[in-house]
Every structure is written in structure tokens, then in C-alpha cells.
Amino acid sequence: MISGFFQAVVDIASSESTYINGALFAAFLAFAASGEWVAERAGTLNISVEGMLLGGAFTSAIGYDITESVLIGLFAGVLGGLIIAGVQAEMSHRLSADQFVVGLTLNILVFGLAGFLDNELEPATKLAGRWNIPLLSDIPLVGQALFGQRWPFYVLYALIPFTWWLVFRTRWGLELRSVGENPQSADVSGIDVNKRRRQSIYYAGATSGLGGAFLVFGQVGLFEDSIVGGRGFIAIAAVIFGGWTLRGTIAGCVIFAGALSFRLSIQGLGYEVNSELLQSLPFLVTLFGMALFAHRVRAPGALAQPFVRGLK
């Protein structure tokens, strides 16, 4: 039994498809999580990321259906994410409605809208072209996974360093972080707290919309309303798991993606494992990961606390 389990693990670890699937899942999570990380550093625990992903996926499918261009599809995905971010940002950081209530409602609304409009409009989509990076894609095991994907995948390689630069090397990023740590002091020093927070949510919307579009063009090839299936929440968990550092967030994405990919591979290789356990594995790994690490890290000082001037 135990040797059989080890055999299975070795089989999975030496199978190239595990890494390809893992990279796809990790990329999808990382698109969403990098934006979510920015939003959380500015003080919003933005649970509408699930809705942003689904909305982005849907609008990208519509964009492609109209123009037959994957590039425009990607931009349409960003636009969809931004629209949902707009509702979240304006309602929670202009109107000061509760951010969780807005986010949750948005998730349910987008799910309903996407299902309704998908049935009415039925957008047709396809996968984007595959780009093999010469030499690098020939690396055994991980070459295809990291350098032989469909081209929207490679946007991520630019997005993550850009996000880091934005948050740690620009004045905007400094203000953003101060707003998440101590909004009262930020306010006193002349920063418009809620404006920065809105902007951070817009950034999350853009990257999540891109993530949704990546899901459609880079991984699945078609749109359905169950396409995101709760993985937006795993992206949020990755940020917490990573202790609100970008590096940790990406590590969290990779680990949780490993659980998602493990689930596919173990069935693909013909091992008989309890399917219910496998289905819940990514969520269990996420919960355990957070249980182990969430109390060791320090959250942004004002995470999930609304800011109203003069109200402490």
C-alpha cells in the first residue's frame, strides 16, 4: 500500500503532463493572485476576484466571438475584469459599503449574469496558438511546462516583475502600501486613501480579467459558467499563505496548483483514488496551508478595515 503510494508519486513526478497542467493552473492562479496581492497590500480583502475572473473569462470569449482575434479577446477580458472592479471599488471605497458584502454579491451576480448571457449569446472560442521558445522548451520535464505553452501564458512573465516594480519601486506603490498599513497617517500626509484603494482594486480587476482570458484562450478553449469553479478563492488563499509577499504569493500559487494538477495526473495515470477526496484536495491543501502559516505572518495593518476620514 505504502510502496504503491510512493510508486504513484514517483510516476506523477516524472510525468511531463503533471508539470504542464501544474504550470497552467499556477499561471491562472498567479494572474489573479498578483492583482489580489496589490489590493490586499492596499487594505482590501477583495473576495470579488472570483467574479472578476469569471467576468473576464466571459467578456474575453465575447470579444473573441466578435473579432476572431485572441489579442482583442485578452483586452476584452481586462475590460470585463475592470468593470467588475469598478463596481467593487466604487461601492466599497467611495460609497463605503461593506467590502465583503459587495464582493460576495458581485460573485453571485456575475455567476448569474455569465450563465444567463452564455446561454443567450453562446460565444464561440478557441485556444490560442502554441509558442515553443527555442532551446528552453527542450529542457526535460519542465521545459514544455514553462516555455512551450500557448502564448497568453507568457504575459505572466512580464506581469509579475511589473507588479513588483509597481508596488516597490514607484511612489504610487509606496503610497499604496502606506494606505494598507496605516490609512490614518497616510491621510494626514496628504494621500487620498480611498482613491489609492480603488486604484488597487482596478489593478486586481485588470489582472484577474487577464487571468480569466488566459483560462479561455490558454487552457480550456471555451467558456462555461463553471470555468472558474471557486479557484478565485484559492488565489486569495495564496496571498494569505504567502504572508502578503509577492514571492510567497507566487509560491502559494505553485503549491496549490500542484494539488490541482496532482488530482488530474493521478487519474490520468490510472490510479484508483477516492474521487471525493481528490476533488476536495486543492481546497484541503489550501486550508492546511493557511492553518500552518497564517498565524506566522503579519497582515497589512489595515487589511479589510474601511477608511472614513475622522473615524478610527
Place this chain on the structure above:
Amino acid sequence: MTSAVVSPRVRSGEWFMLYALSIMAALVFSAALVEATGGDWHPVVNALLDGSLRRPGRWGETLGTAAPMLLVATGTIISSKAGLINIGQEGQLFVGAAFATYFGFLLGGPGPLNVILILVFGSIGGALWAGVAAGLKFWRNVPEVLSTLLLVTVAGQLVAYGLSKPWLLLAPLADRGNRNQVSVQLAEDNRLPRPEIFGNEIPLAVVLGIVLAIVVSFALSRTVWGFKLRMLGRNPRAAQRSGVAQTRYGASALMLSGAFAGLAGAAMLAGGGFAFGNYQLVPGFSTSIGWTGLLVALVAREKALVAIPVAFVFAGLRTGSSFVGATGVEGRITDVIQGFLVLALLVPPALMFLRDRRRARAAATERV
């Protein structure tokens, strides 16, 4: 100075106008969406009214659907009063229903008594499932927003596992025909009574829901326990200083909200209604009642008594949606209407809050 003083009558008028405008906006938006996709909004409204109220037997169905939503909402209000965000009712409800099924049969006492046992074990199941999130929150610092949510999927898989094993929940082959993954049907005397009034069957769960909503509303506003919970929600630091242990009161509030969701699951099981699996547990038994109940609580803004009418409206949208399909418009439009409504109803309180603050600030500067 005068600008800060507004007579209460003007205020309630403003509130009414704001709410009316928001609801109108949500409905116009939904109607525009139907029209934009080539449908016609008028028959949709008719179908919604037919399905929820006008056709024979339908308003009983609506009441029966509202009951578990109201239970879930009442529980949600308890935890949100304590400043905790439980959004995993869907899973807690499902686990509660599974507990009710398992222990209801295992113990199998005499009929009427067993109904009560089913309800009790449903609550215990829901409370335990929420207790997992509470434990993660207070011992491991995992935000309950996420843990309750992630546990929803796990709950679904857990119950599916139970439904695949005869020693857990799966009915013996003879009782389920060719259907996989169903539990044994509750015996006649193990069901909640459904007295018939004017040709509508009214499940007793409705009475249970309304009574509990009233009790919780009273307990939260008029008892020491309720005061402590509210203190914890408003200002955790002050609560801690004055001896309200965040761990104990927070965890109990979270578990109590889970218990209400579990009770809703048990009531769906024992109360029947054609949408709820016909007195037996099936995969996907919870059918989004937990999510909708949560929305009811959000709209009711932490007031258990307000949740009662809101639950009926949302139940009406749900029972009406099965009639919408016949008009050629996708039935899921009701999900969209619901989402727009909830979002729109968030606007007036936020606007009023901002305006009050602005006026207070203006008044403060005038005084100086």
C-alpha cells in the same frame, strides 16, 4: 447649524425614495438585459408572479422555500452581529442535512420524537462544520471569510462520499432502484407536518423559521448575550477589555450561525417540498439555498425581523424562476435580478451614511 438637524419625517421620506429608486434601477436594469438579449420582459414578470403566487398551490411552495432561507439568514445575522463573516452556509446546510439523515435513521426513535431529533442533529452537524472554521480562526488565525468558503466545496464532497457508502448514507439497493447516491427516504411519521390551507400545503418549517427569527431578534437586542455579541462586533478591543472573550463568544456565534444553517438543511429534509429532494438526501441537495439565505441576511442588514419579508421575496423569485423558462427567456435571469437587487439595496444606506458624516463635519466646523 440648522443643516445638521433633519426632522425624522423628512428622513424616512428620503429613505423611502432612495430605496424605491434603487429597486427601480435594479428592475429596469434586469428588464433591459432581457430586452437586449431578444426577450420580452412583460411575460417574464407574469411568469414570475404565476410561479410564485398565482397558480394553485404555488404560494405554499414559496413559503416552504422561504423557510430554510430565513433560517440561514437568521443564523448569518447572529455571526455578523459578532463581527464575523460566515459565508459558508451552503456547506453547513449540506452537512447538517447529512447529519440529520444519518442520525435520524441510526437512532430511529418513535415518529414525532424522531422529527425533533432530526432537527437537533441537523443543527449539530451545521455547528460542527462551522466549528472547523471557528477553530481555524481562533487557534490558527485563518480568516473565517476564506475558511468557511473553502469548506463549502469540501462539504459537498464529504456528503457525496457518504452517499457512496452503504454504511454511511447510501440507501440499500432495494430502496433506491437504479438511482445511485440517494439516502433512504424519511418514513411518513418522520416528516414535518404539512397542513393544507386554501389548497396550499404549508410546511411547519415556516412557523419554525418565523418564530426563531423573532426569538433571535429579541435575544440580540434585549439580552446580555446579545449585547456582548454586538460589542464584540462593534469594537473587539473594548469588548476584550470589558471581559467578553473574543475566542469564546466569537466561536460560539460562528457555530450558532452554522447550527441555523444545519437546521435549515434538516428542515428541508424533513419538511419536503418538491424542490428539496423528496424527503431524501441527494447530491447537490442544498441547491443554493445557503447562498440565497446569505443574500437575504445581507439585504436585511443584520435585522432578523426584516429578514422575514426579504426571504419571502427571494423565495418567490426562486419558485417563479421555474415558470420563466416557458417564456423563452433563460430561467437564470432570476439569479441576475436577485444580484442586481442586492447590489442596489446596498446603495441607500451607504449614501445616507456618507451624507450624515458630511453634515456632522459641516456642523462641527460651523461651531468652531
